[in-house]
Amino acid sequence: MTWNRPVPLLGDQTSASERAAEVEGWAFPQTARETFYDVVAARRDVRRFRPDPVDPETVRRVLAAAHMAPSVGHSQPWRFIVVSDPATRDRAARMADEQRLRQARQMDPEAGRRLLDLQLEGIREAPLGVVVACDRRTAAAGVLGRATFPDADMWSCACAIQNLWLAARAEGLGVGWVTLFEQHDLEALVGVPDGVVTLGWLCLGWPDERPPAPGLERAGWSRRQPVDEVIFAERWSEATPAPPSHLRAPANDAVVGARDEADVLLTPPGSLGLLDRYVDRVEAAMQERRESAPTGQLLLVAGRHPVTSHGVSAYRESVTEDVLAASKVGESAGAVAAAAAGLDFEVVDAGTATGDLVTSDALSADQVSDLIERGRGLGAAVGSHHVLQALGEVGIGNTTVAATLAAVLLDLPASDVVGLGAGADTAMVRRKTEVVEAALARVHAARGPGQLLPEEALACVGGPEFCVLAGAVLGAASTGAVSVLDGLATSVAALAAVRIEPGAAAYLVAGQRSGERAHATVLEHLGLEPLLDLRLRAGEGVGATLACAMLISGLKLRRGIGRTAP
Numbered sequence: 001m002t003w004n005r006p007v008p009l010l011g012d013q014t015s016a017s018e019r020a021a022e023v024e025g026w027a028f029p030q031t032a033r034e035t036f037y038d039v040v041a042a043r044r045d046v047r048r049f050r051p052d053p054v055d056p057e058t059v060r061r062v063l064a065a066a067h068m069a070p071s072v073g074h075s076q077p078w079r080f081i082v083v084s085d086p087a088t089r090d091r092a093a094r095m096a097d098e099q100r101l102r103q104a105r106q107m108d109p110e111a112g113r114r115l116l117d118l119q120l121e122g123i124r125e126a127p128l129g130v131v132v133a134c135d136r137r138t139a140a141a142g143v144l145g146r147a148t149f150p151d152a153d154m155w156s157c158a159c160a161i162q163n164l165w166l167a168a169r170a171e172g173l174g175v176g177w178v179t180l181f182e183q184h185d186l187e188a189l190v191g192v193p194d195g196v197v198t199l200g201w202l203c204l205g206w207p208d209e210r211p212p213a214p215g216l217e218r219a220g221w222s223r224r225q226p227v228d229e230v231i232f233a234e235r236w237s238e239a240t241p242a243p244p245s246h247l248r249a250p251a252n253d254a255v256v257g258a259r260d261e262a263d264v265l266l267t268p269p270g271s272l273g274l275l276d277r278y279v280d281r282v283e284a285a286m287q288e289r290r291e292s293a294p295t296g297q298l299l300l301v302a303g304r305h306p307v308t309s310h311g312v313s314a315y316r317e318s319v320t321e322d323v324l325a326a327s328k329v330g331e332s333a334g335a336v337a338a339a340a341a342g343l344d345f346e347v348v349d350a351g352t353a354t355g356d357l358v359t360s361d362a363l364s365a366d367q368v369s370d371l372i373e374r375g376r377g378l379g380a381a382v383g384s385h386h387v388l389q390a391l392g393e394v395g396i397g398n399t400t401v402a403a404t405l406a407a408v409l410l411d412l413p414a415s416d417v418v419g420l421g422a423g424a425d426t427a428m429v430r431r432k433t434e435v436v437e438a439a440l441a442r443v444h445a446a447r448g449p450g451q452l453l454p455e456e457a458l459a460c461v462g463g464p465e466f467c468v469l470a471g472a473v474l475g476a477a478s479t480g481a482v483s484v485l486d487g488l489a490t491s492v493a494a495l496a497a498v499r500i501e502p503g504a505a506a507y508l509v510a511g512q513r514s515g516e517r518a519h520a521t522v523l524e525h526l527g528l529e530p531l532l533d534l535r536l537r538a539g540e541g542v543g544a545t546l547a548c549a550m551l552i553s554g555l556k557l558r559r560g561i562g563r564t565a566p
């Protein structure tokens with residue numbers, strides 16, 4: 001049965017099939033595009049103006065274009081103070097002249113003379129001045145996008161200036177941007193309050209020069225760099241090259257194909273929220289693998305840790321052996337969870353670390369590379385049968401190891417990474433923190449400052465299951481299979497894997513966020529939002545398995561929901 005596509009009454013009414021049929025359908029006609037590029041190429045910093053007035057309607061069109069500029073978090077922080085009073089323009093011109101003389105004095109005589117030759121009379125001549133101001137009184141943290149780039153509001157105002165400039169050029173008006181002011185002088189001149197800053201003075205009027213090339217270029221101050229000198233491929237060209245990643249994310253057409261496929265369902269696009277985003281990821285992987293049935297396997301990896309001698313776990317080490325044995329007969333939590341979710345199950349003993357982190361490295365470099373290789377083989381084997389690899393671990397004491405590894409990989413203090421593990425009390429948390437601090441101090445003393453390579457971190461403060469799990473992520477990704485992470489330990493292992501091969505990040509799903517302290521931070525660094533948040537601390541891949549069941553339901557929804565006509 002094919003249903004009518006529910007066309008939304010709001011927003012974008014195009015369908016995925018329309019967009020796919022004509023990817024260039026958003027372009028303007030050829031002549032309009034040519035005109036646009038002509039305007040961009042012909043924009044000049046104009047310094048000489050005719051005294052003729054500018055029609056207020058034209059000024060308004062130009063300012064409205066400025067107001068159409070992009071702004072961070074749609075904050076529209078710009079304000080345009082339009083100055084026509086000749087007395088104010090005179091005072092601004094005098095201030096700029098003063099700065100020009102002051103700067104010329106500090107330059108070598110030749111450059112100074114050329115600065116003095118520069119035309120600044122535009123401030124007096126142009127009938128209008130526009131002081132562009134940025135209202136910065138909203139806290140950066142309150143604006144989407146400014147918490148991380150606090151100056152993005154100023155850049156938004158610069159975008160507005162560029163819009164104004166291009167619109168003015170199209171109208172035949174000239175604009176000259178003058179920043180030869182002391183900030184506070186200009187701000188006082190037009191009376192802006194505290195917390196509002198100016199981006200300079202724009203002279204606006206009919207031009208009395210029509211320069212074919214930039215004035216500073218003609219005056220020999222500078223030249224337009226060839227465009228190829230400012231475009232780098234992939235990375236800054238002076239930087240040392242990143243380690244090559246052999247892994248590739250699913251091709252763009254697979255990712256877009258997965259989304260397009262979802263667009264024709266009889267449900268609002270993206271209605272499954274975060275689950276939809278992860279289903280897109282798995283669908284893209286399945287398209288590349290030319291697979292139609294979503295199946296998965298839980299890989300449960302066990303490890304043993306001499307750090308337990310420091311009293312960091314509420315349980316005896318023998319629990320690890322019990323869980324291993326129970327797994328073999330299908331009675332561990334992980335084994336039962338896998339069966340309940342319809343996943344295949346494999347348990348692997350990765351062995352015992354040889355050091356306690358505090359007095360010696362957990363593993364040798366050779367052990368680490370052997371264990372990673374072993375993991376690669378296991379992950380690739382899972383990937384040869386299944387698109388989903390749920391990851392789990394068991395290892396009494398390994399939350400202390402996971403915390404230390406997270407601290408080393410992310411440069412965090414012990415207090416930010418130590419958690420309750422399988423059931424620590426306050427005294428044990430204190431002891432765990434001291435152990436992590438001691439391990440970090442040993443690493444810093446032995447290796448000095450600077451980041452360790454992921455393999456070095458695994459050797460210094462890792463453990464066998466962490467190496468095997470990191471390898472399993474890489475091995476699965478190499479076959480195009482997606483790894484579903486469980487608690488802190490599997491996530492830290494995935495972080496190490498992504499440090500080894502950045503391409504692996506596209507093949508990860510955060511199954512859950514556990515109660516372990518550092519888990520949220522590690523997931524943030526992986527750029528992953530957790531599907532579930534149940535305060536689990538079961539380990540053994542129980543959370544990953546629950547998330548896999550949900551992913552498989554999501555994939556089945558995708559396949560089962562009725563299709564609509566394009």
Ligand SMILES: O=C(O)c1ccc[n+]([C@@H]2O[C@H](COP(=O)([O-])O)[C@@H](O)[C@H]2O)c1
Nearest residue numbers: 313394395397398399421422487514539
């Ligand atoms: O997955 C988690 O976030 C998680 C949180 C707390 C404990 N665990 C499990 O408990 C064990 C480690 O806890 P601990 O206190 O001995 O470090 C290990 O076998 C994990 O599978 C797991």
Ligand SMILES: Cc1cc2nc[nH]c2cc1C
Nearest residue numbers: 315319394422538539540
């Ligand atoms: C019983 C038990 C089972 C576990 N499975 C993973 N970690 C564990 C810790 C304990 C204590």
